[in-house]
Amino acid sequence: MNWGGVILWGFVGTVVLTTLMSGSQALGLTRMNLPYMLGTMLTPNRDRAKLVGFGLHLINGWLFAIVYAAAFDSWGRATWWLGAGIGLVHALFVLAAATPVLPGMHPRMASEQHGPTPTRELEPPGFLALNYGRRTPVSVLVAHLAYGAILGAFYNLA
Amino acid sequence: MAEDARRDERYPDIGDYALIGNCRSAALIAKDGSLDWLCWPRFDSPSIFAALLDTDCGGRFRVGPAGPYRAVRRYLPDTNILETTFTCPSGIIVLRDLMPVASETEQRASLLPEHEILREVEGRAGEVEIEVVYEPRPDYGRETPRLVDRGPLGIVCSAGRGSLLLRSELPLHLTPDRAGARGVARVRAGERHYLSLSYSIEGPAVLPNLGPLAAGRVAQTARWWREWAERCAYEGPYRAAVVRSALALKLMTYAPSGAVIAAPTTSLPEAIGGARNWDYRYCWLRDASLTVRALFALGYGEEATAFLAWMLHATRLTRPELQVVYDVFGEARLPERELSHLNGYAESRPVRIGNGASAQLQLDVYGDVADAALRFAVRGGHFDRDSVRFLAGLGQTVCRRWREPDEGIWEVRAGRSHHTQSKALCWVALDRLIRLHDEHGLDIEVDRFREERDAIRTAIEERGFNERLGSYTRVFDGADVDASLLLLPLYGYVTATHPRMQATSRRILETLAQGPLVHRYARSTADGLAPGEGAFGICSFWAVECRARAGDLAGATVAFEQLLGYANDVGLFAEEIDPKTGAALGNFPQAFTHIGLINAALTLAECQQQVTPADRRLPVGSR
Numbered sequence: 113m114n115w116g117g118v119i120l121w122g123f124v125g126t127v128v129l130t131t132l133m134s135g136s137q138a139l140g141l142t143r144m145n146l147p148y149m150l151g152t153m154l155t156p157n158r159d160r161a162k163l164v165g166f167g168l169h170l171i172n173g174w175l176f177a178i179v180y181a182a183a184f185d186s187w188g189r190a191t192w193w194l195g196a197g198i199g200l201v202h203a204l205f206v207l208a209a210a211t212p213v214l215p216g217m218h219p220r221m222a223s224e225q226h227g228p229t230p231t232r233e234l235e236p237p238g239f240l241a242l243n244y245g246r247r248t249p250v251s252v253l254v255a256h257l258a259y260g261a262i263l264g265a266f267y268n269l270a
Numbered sequence: 271m272a273e274d275a276r277r278d279e280r281y282p283d284i285g286d287y288a289l290i291g292n293c294r295s296a297a298l299i300a301k302d303g304s305l306d307w308l309c310w311p312r313f314d315s316p317s318i319f320a321a322l323l324d325t326d327c328g329g330r331f332r333v334g335p336a337g338p339y340r341a342v343r344r345y346l347p348d349t350n351i352l353e354t355t356f357t358c359p360s361g362i363i364v365l366r367d368l369m370p371v372a373s374e375t376e377q378r379a380s381l382l383p384e385h386e387i388l389r390e391v392e393g394r395a396g397e398v399e400i401e402v403v404y405e406p407r408p409d410y411g412r413e414t415p416r417l418v419d420r421g422p423l424g425i426v427c428s429a430g431r432g433s434l435l436l437r438s439e440l441p442l443h444l445t446p447d448r449a450g451a452r453g454v455a456r457v458r459a460g461e462r463h464y465l466s467l468s469y470s471i472e473g474p475a476v477l478p479n480l481g482p483l484a485a486g487r488v489a490q491t492a493r494w495w496r497e498w499a500e501r502c503a504y505e506g507p508y509r510a511a512v513v514r515s516a517l518a519l520k521l522m523t524y525a526p527s528g529a530v531i532a533a534p535t536t537s538l539p540e541a542i543g544g545a546r547n548w549d550y551r552y553c554w555l556r557d558a559s560l561t562v563r564a565l566f567a568l569g570y571g572e573e574a575t576a577f578l579a580w581m582l583h584a585t586r587l588t589r590p591e592l593q594v595v596y597d598v599f600g601e602a603r604l605p606e607r608e609l610s611h612l613n614g615y616a617e618s619r620p621v622r623i624g625n626g627a628s629a630q631l632q633l634d635v636y637g638d639v640a641d642a643a644l645r646f647a648v649r650g651g652h653f654d655r656d657s658v659r660f661l662a663g664l665g666q667t668v669c670r671r672w673r674e675p676d677e678g679i680w681e682v683r684a685g686r687s688h689h690t691q692s693k694a695l696c697w698v699a700l701d702r703l704i705r706l707h708d709e710h711g712l713d714i715e716v717d718r719f720r721e722e723r724d725a726i727r728t729a730i731e732e733r734g735f736n737e738r739l740g741s742y743t744r745v746f747d748g749a750d751v752d753a754s755l756l757l758l759p760l761y762g763y764v765t766a767t768h769p770r771m772q773a774t775s776r777r778i779l780e781t782l783a784q785g786p787l788v789h790r791y792a793r794s795t796a797d798g799l800a801p802g803e804g805a806f807g808i809c810s811f812w813a814v815e816c817r818a819r820a821g822d823l824a825g826a827t828v829a830f831e832q833l834l835g836y837a838n839d840v841g842l843f844a845e846e847i848d849p850k851t852g853a854a855l856g857n858f859p860q861a862f863t864h865i866g867l868i869n870a871a872l873t874l875a876e877c878q879q880q881v882t883p884a885d886r887r888l889p890v891g892s893r
Contacts, residue, residue: 140431143473152474157378220381221474227422228477233381235423235435235474243420244473245428 113185117267118177124266125259126173130166132258136251144237144244144251152220152234173259176202180263188269195264196257203256207249211237278616280325282306284538285838285854287322288343288352289518290387292369293525296534297387298322298858301341303334303354303365304403310385310469311432313524313531314551314597316409318429318469323537323621324612329407333365333389333465336401336454343840349495350517351488352840361396363457365389370487371494383468383476390464390488391440393457400457402442402465405450406434410609410623414449423477425451432471439463439480503569506875511834514841515864516568519561522861524598528576529553529584530561531598533845533857539618540846540856541802547618549625550845550857552595552604555581556634556679557862559641559761564868566649578646581639582657590663592639594632594681595625604628630677631686636668637695640702641761647710662714665703669722672696679754684796688746690734691754694763697726701762730763735770741777742770744791751778752791753809756816760869766819775816784849786829787836788813804846804855807836811866815873823877830870843867 136142148158150172151165180198184190215221215236222228224236241248287298287306295315298307306321306328320328339356346353351368370386391400406415408429415427415434424437425444436442440463442453457463464484470476478484498520504512522531532554537547558581565574584600585592593602606626614621643653643661653661678689700723706712733746744752755774759766766775782789787805810833818826836847838854843863845856 137431137472143431143433143471143475145472148472149474152381156381158381160378222423222477224420224423227424228479230479230483233476233479235470235477237474243426245433248473 113178113181114268118181119174121263121266122174122177122180123170125177125262126170128262129173129255129259130169132255133251136247136255140245142241142245142248142251144241144248149214149218149234153218156220176259177263180260181267184264184267185269190264190267190269192261192265195260195262195267197260198264199256199258199260200253202260203253206256207240207252211241212239278325281322281616283853284615284844284856284858285842287842287858288345288838288840289521289534289842289859290350290352290367290369291521291534292371292385293520293523295369295385296521297367297369298535299352299354299367301343301354302332303341303356304330304332305367305387306330307535308387309534309551310429311471312598313522313534314549316430317411318406318408318434320407320411320612322535323609323615324411326613327407327411328612329405329411330403331387331405331467332401332403333391334401335363336399345514345517345840346492347496348499348513348517349492350521351492351495355394356398358396358398361398361459362394363398363400364392364394366392366488368488368491370491372487372490373494376490381476383466383478384471385469386478386487387467388464388478388484388487388491389466390462390484391457393459393461395459397456397458400440400455402438402440402453402455403450404436404442404452408434410621411612416448417444417451418448419444419451429469432469433473433475435468435470435475435477436465437468437478437480438465440465501569504567504872504875506871507878508830508834508871508874511837511841512568512868512871515867516564516570518842518859518864519564519861519868520573522859523573523577527583527598527600528573528578528580529596529598530557530577530861532557532862533860535857536623537618537621538615538844538855538857540804541618542616542855543618544802545618545620546803546856547614547620547622548627548857549606549623550860552597552625552628553580553584554595554635554862555585555592556594556632556638557865558635559638559645560865560869561861562642562645564865564872566645567872568868571649574649575646575651578642578651581642582660585639585660589660590667592635592664592667593628594630594635595628602628626683627677627681630681631671631674632678632681633668633672633674633676633692634679634689634695636664637698637702637761640664640699640706644702644706644710647706647712653712658713661703661706661712665700665714665716665719668696668699669718672722672726680752680790682796688733689754690730690742690745690748691752691757693726693730693734693746694758695761697723697730697763698761700726739777740770740773742774744795750792750795751781752795753778753782753788753806753812754790756788756809756812759819760812760815766816767821771816772820775813775820779813782809783813786810786813786832787847787849804848806846807833807843807860807863808845808866810847811863811870814870818870818873818877823874826870826877827874830874833867833870 147165150168151161221234282300321330464480466478533550536549540546606624608620612621675686788809842859844854844858845860
């Protein structure tokens, strides 16, 4: 595996993904703030949560880049559209499989059934994260397609 | 004519409203428990509820008795928590309204919504049927949202870039069109129920807990306000009114930047049915000097310094020229637009957002800013190099432009004139810069400032004083007066006991006053709009200060006490007062009027030799 490529393009892809998600927030397409969501797993302090969450998000970006790179290596080729294809699967997994189970994993997230409690006060994402805005799936999809396309286009096989 | 317009009874009197807030945004709540005005996430954001400006399509959030009642209101002592007690035939209930606030430590320790309004309903006697009406209409009533009931998570809808969430312990159901929610419930003595409305731009939103945790937020908020009020160093007469004014002023302070807005509303009319309806949700530099004086004198040095810092930051975009008005973050472009879909308060059209005054030339702002800077220096404040350059540029601009006509303090829309008060404030600007140089070592070149300062005085004394009338005049070579001339002794241009000023004060009181109330100028003065407006609260308080400084302490005290009688039931003042009915007119509540009240009380206290230690330290002659 080309570790230099994983680190570099995993970083670039994550930055672009984060920027696209923030841009979607600014445009009112979604309210989902991934670093904030991750950071509140560790702290209730809003500002600290965003900072810690950004670090976690970056690490996640690198971990996923390893998976993408492994796929490219096993196929013996890396192209932007192959990367975007993995990004599509990645986004669908996040929206359809990961977000519904998030209330069970996140120590401060309320559940759809029981509502908030003194320790669980964060809004759950709901199906396809639609609770964070009805264009959230589109924003997540576009951001992950870009992430995958960057890795596919610039990752050089070992 | 505007005054003859038939009053639309569906609108509560302006004075029937009370304000709650969290130093970022504010809401107006009527005596019937209807929240009729709310802009989120900040003061000048589009409204979520605007029944204040259109009872049909503006949107409201009412919690109150379903049947007849008698309402008595107050703020919980030394807080901005509004308490309305409804006495009904079947019992008594108490409604407490607040925007929760928390200390920095408390914010770090727990998840709190970005913005929240908490409404606590307590049964005190018998049993009362309560009605809840929830009709959010974001973007000044232009959006009709589709509400979604998410069960235990609350009732949700989108509003602008964010999401609005209502959680309630009282049962609610969506209306058939899903554009609102309603509910009716009986509340018995001893019961306590909470409704929480929150707004989030970031997801995941914080879902506010109700029950005991909501009670905790009420207690936390009360503690926060009481601790803030306790910092008030003023111990002179009328302390209760002064502290209430300080609390109102704090509600109109935008904490993230330190800016103080003029009022949290737009387009409340200066005459019912009239067109003098302006957006005051911005920050006027003119308020700088008097605001800083009031804050420093009350012991709120942090707030005064934050306001100064905002001022120095806000003016960066327009330096060395100063604009009249900026938004809370210093944005200088505030284009004025009319919202034709809104009927306006009691049919007072148009409803305006933005403020055209931002494009006017008002030379007096230079004096206000320089005077505020001197007050800061007197309190031990230091200026960085950039601020020194700014102050020097300010003086140079005054030297270059003071001979120009301007729109003046009243922001008239009838063209420019040579306003005497504007020239006097240009004199103040140069005088304060010279004092900053002479007394505080500010490294600026002041030789030209001295020459121009003297030239301004000569011009004012020759052309701004009418020998035949024996009075200063509204404009150069004029024959009438306006209330802005009352500021001349308050800024130290002339003493209140000087014969010229005494004659001017006399003339103002003769021609513009009705009892303790003072109009800003004569009805016949052309200001570009149809005539019809009330007396100005701030001018009335200036008159009190002038009388006290001129030696008429008894008369000033009587007038001040009469003016206090025009506050509404919770101690708030609008911009104007109808001399015939005593009703509040114009945007509400108005920071400048409350600043006037505080400064008048300080002057009375000073004249009565009852000043507080904090106040004695301020040696500025213009106090």
